[in-house]
Amino acid sequence: MEFQLTDAQRALQDAARKFAREVVRPKAAHYDETATFPLDLLTTAWELGLLNMAIPAEYGGVGLSHLDQTIVAEELSWGCAGVATSIIANDLANLPIILHATEEQKKRLLTPFTEKLKFSSFCLTEPEAGSDVANMQTTARLDGDHYVLNGAKCFITNGGQASQYTVFATVDKGKKHKGITCFVVEGRPEGLSVSKHENKMGQRASETVSLTFEDVRVPVANRIGEEGQGFAIAMATLDNSRPLTAMFSVGIARAALEHSMEYSTQRRTFGKPIIEHQAIQFMIADMAMNTHAARMLTYESAWLLDEGKRNSLQSSYAKCFAADMAMKVATDAVQVYGGYGYIKEYPVEKLMRDAKLIQVYEGTSQVQRLVIARELFK
Amino acid sequence: MKILVTAKRVEDPESKIKVKPDGSGIVQEGLKYKINPFDEIGVEEGLRLVAKHQGEVVVVSIGGKEVQEQLRHALAMGAHRAVWVNHTGPVDQLGIAALLQKVVEKEQPDLVILGKQSIDDDQNQVGQYLAEFLGWGQATFASKVESMESEQEKNKVPAIVLTADKKSVQVIREVDNGLATVECQLPAVVTTDLRLNQPRYASLPGIMKAKSKPIEELTPAKLSVDVTPAIQVLKMSAPPARKAGIKVADVPALVEKLHNEAKVV
Numbered sequence: 001m002e003f004q005l006t007d008a009q010r011a012l013q014d015a016a017r018k019f020a021r022e023v024v025r026p027k028a029a030h031y032d033e034t035a036t037f038p039l040d041l042l043t044t045a046w047e048l049g050l051l052n053m054a055i056p057a058e059y060g061g062v063g064l065s066h067l068d069q070t071i072v073a074e075e076l077s078w079g080c081a082g083v084a085t086s087i088i089a090n091d092l093a094n095l096p097i098i099l100h101a102t103e104e105q106k107k108r109l110l111t112p113f114t115e116k117l118k119f120s121s122f123c124l125t126e127p128e129a130g131s132d133v134a135n136m137q138t139t140a141r142l143d144g145d146h147y148v149l150n151g152a153k154c155f156i157t158n159g160g161q162a163s164q165y166t167v168f169a170t171v172d173k174g175k176k177h178k179g180i181t182c183f184v185v186e187g188r189p190e191g192l193s194v195s196k197h198e199n200k201m202g203q204r205a206s207e208t209v210s211l212t213f214e215d216v217r218v219p220v221a222n223r224i225g226e227e228g229q230g231f232a233i234a235m236a237t238l239d240n241s242r243p244l245t246a247m248f249s250v251g252i253a254r255a256a257l258e259h260s261m262e263y264s265t266q267r268r269t270f271g272k273p274i275i276e277h278q279a280i281q282f283m284i285a286d287m288a289m290n291t292h293a294a295r296m297l298t299y300e301s302a303w304l305l306d307e308g309k310r311n312s313l314q315s316s317y318a319k320c321f322a323a324d325m326a327m328k329v330a331t332d333a334v335q336v337y338g339g340y341g342y343i344k345e346y347p348v349e350k351l352m353r354d355a356k357l358i359q360v361y362e363g364t365s366q367v368q369r370l371v372i373a374r375e376l377f378k
Numbered sequence: 379m380k381i382l383v384t385a386k387r388v389e390d391p392e393s394k395i396k397v398k399p400d401g402s403g404i405v406q407e408g409l410k411y412k413i414n415p416f417d418e419i420g421v422e423e424g425l426r427l428v429a430k431h432q433g434e435v436v437v438v439s440i441g442g443k444e445v446q447e448q449l450r451h452a453l454a455m456g457a458h459r460a461v462w463v464n465h466t467g468p469v470d471q472l473g474i475a476a477l478l479q480k481v482v483e484k485e486q487p488d489l490v491i492l493g494k495q496s497i498d499d500d501q502n503q504v505g506q507y508l509a510e511f512l513g514w515g516q517a518t519f520a521s522k523v524e525s526m527e528s529e530q531e532k533n534k535v536p537a538i539v540l541t542a543d544k545k546s547v548q549v550i551r552e553v554d555n556g557l558a559t560v561e562c563q564l565p566a567v568v569t570t571d572l573r574l575n576q577p578r579y580a581s582l583p584g585i586m587k588a589k590s591k592p593i594e595e596l597t598p599a600k601l602s603v604d605v606t607p608a609i610q611v612l613k614m615s616a617p618p619a620r621k622a623g624i625k626v627a628d629v630p631a632l633v634e635k636l637h638n639e640a641k642v643v
Contacts, residue, residue, distance in 0.1 A: 008450070008585065010447070011447070011450060011451060011454060011585045014412075014451075015454070015582065015585060019579060047581065048581040048582060049581045049584075057586070062583055062586055063586070064586075
């Protein structure tokens with residue numbers, strides 16, 4: 001058992017940290033305030049290979065291991081969780097292709113992302129089907145050598161910027177999750193419409209839209225896997241991406257911890273820096289301890305994937321613990337800052353808003369606990 | 379053209395540097411290390427020259443196994459291969475220059491680029507010694523006319539320019555009262571100043587590719603260099619802590635102090 005990063009992992013960490021510190025951080029408050037799409041940051045991220053970390057090298061990507069991806073994810077999220085979510089959105093959308101597509105499909109659908117800046121969106125969630133995926137209402141009807149998609153998707157990251165969509169739809173509602181099938185929609189075909197950008201509480205640099213599909217035609221050649229395999233593909237994708245969202249929490253918490261450490265040595269009350277009050281020391285100790293614990297849980301859940309082992313239990317441990325932890329740590333950071341923490345000119349209230357989303361997206365903390373309990377009693 | 383660039387391992391200036399209580403050195407535990415920033419500028423300049431004129435950038439570092447981390451960083455930026463002189467004992471600037479001389483004689487580069495100094499002990503000697511040992515021309519403190527934010531920098535206009543006949547380089551260098559342009563016959567030694575360029579970020583594909591780029595291992599013995607230092611560090615100590623300032627009652631008191639004590643007005 002090794003508890004230290006390799007030289008190559010440290011190099012990845014340094015590269016991502018430099019990008020986060022020098023490119024993302026200076027613009028984070030701006031994109032949070034304006035909720036505009038951070039195209040300049042994503043362009044630099046693409047040039048550095050951060051946008052397609054999971055695409056294997058044979059299709060021009062970086063092909064990082066899951067553990068290496070989490071190392072990078074912590075740094076990105078430390079810079080800005082909203083920007084990190086937008087950066088990772090491509091890999092999330094492409095995971096079903098990476099995991100389940102045929103060789104021909106991989107070449108055709110993955111390679112363009114490594115040749116020029118291009119966005120893709122993962123389209124699973126619906127107004128009536130979040131964690132309850134089996135209740136999916138979007139339908140796919142076979143018509144000759146095409147499927148015809150009809151329905152609505154919501155909370156779609158980068159949906160307004162994307163020129164490719166990985167869409168889940170059911171070929172037979174009666175079959176529940178056994179009817180769900182995965183498709184790749186290329187470009188912006190007729191019938192696909194995009195709503196306005198949602199005005200979110202946090203992670204405002206990531207674009208979130210709703211999509212409507214009205215008789216959108218998708219060639220059969222763009223079906224990933226077989227009919228009815230979509231549910232398994234979606235679950236496998238989320239098992240793969242959960243360590244990344246867990247690590248986003250760690251990045252937010254580390255930022256909150258660092259800000260708190262800095263502020264508490266400068267701010268004075270009762271004649272001394274507040275860090276000399278035990279009440280503050282205890283809060284900061286808890287922040288550091290829990291941030292590190294979440295990082296270790298997440299490393300383990302990613303390492304299991306790299307070992308080719310099932311990680312549903314551990315990735316739910318990691319995602320649930322890390323998200324709840326980041327919410328607490330960011331809230332405490334606001335507490336350490338006192339009144340100033342509530343003011344937008346200071347950096348910590350943004351962290352609190354950003355952290356909240358991680359308890360909600362890609363399976364709420366409650367759903368993670370359901371998964372954990374189910375796994376334990378298996 | 380073939381360019382040899384140095385890549386020294388130095389303490390990361392963001393780490394907290396503490397002197398050991400007995401003054402025998404600094405506390406190394408918990409320190410982070412990085413490539414000397416002036417060397418990183420050298421790697422960037424080498425890569426830009428090679429992008430324009432073809433050829434290869436070879437990076438060299440001297441030290442224990444850990445300096446491979448800095449070599450890999452330069453390789454991740456785009457350098458083609460690396461030379462590692464494996465040496466862990468004490469060595470002074472003359473020893474470093476002597477080792478580099480042998481590496482240069484072996485590699486036969488057209489140009490050697492070094493940082494003007496390393497940020498750990500700021501000696502500013504090795505480039506000059508090396509040029510002297512080799513009997514080559516030298517242009518130290520290569521710099522840039524424009525600021526880093528200028529259009530020229532964005533367009534990556536170099537301050538080290540190969541002349542049309544490719545037999546010499548023109549170098550803009552920083553001197554006390556401005557900039558001087560010198561021309562040096564190749565092969566030559568150039569040392570870099572801070573404003574020469576903005577080094578690129580290492581990309582993820584670059585880092586992955588660097589894993590498989592070759593690092594050749596040499597030793598002082600293989601290079602037949604005796605690195606017994608002529609200079610010995612007797613003691614290290616932290617600079618004296620800054621004393622707190624004083625408060626003056628009013629402007630006349632301030633002027634009085636500036637005039638009579640500081641003697642600046």
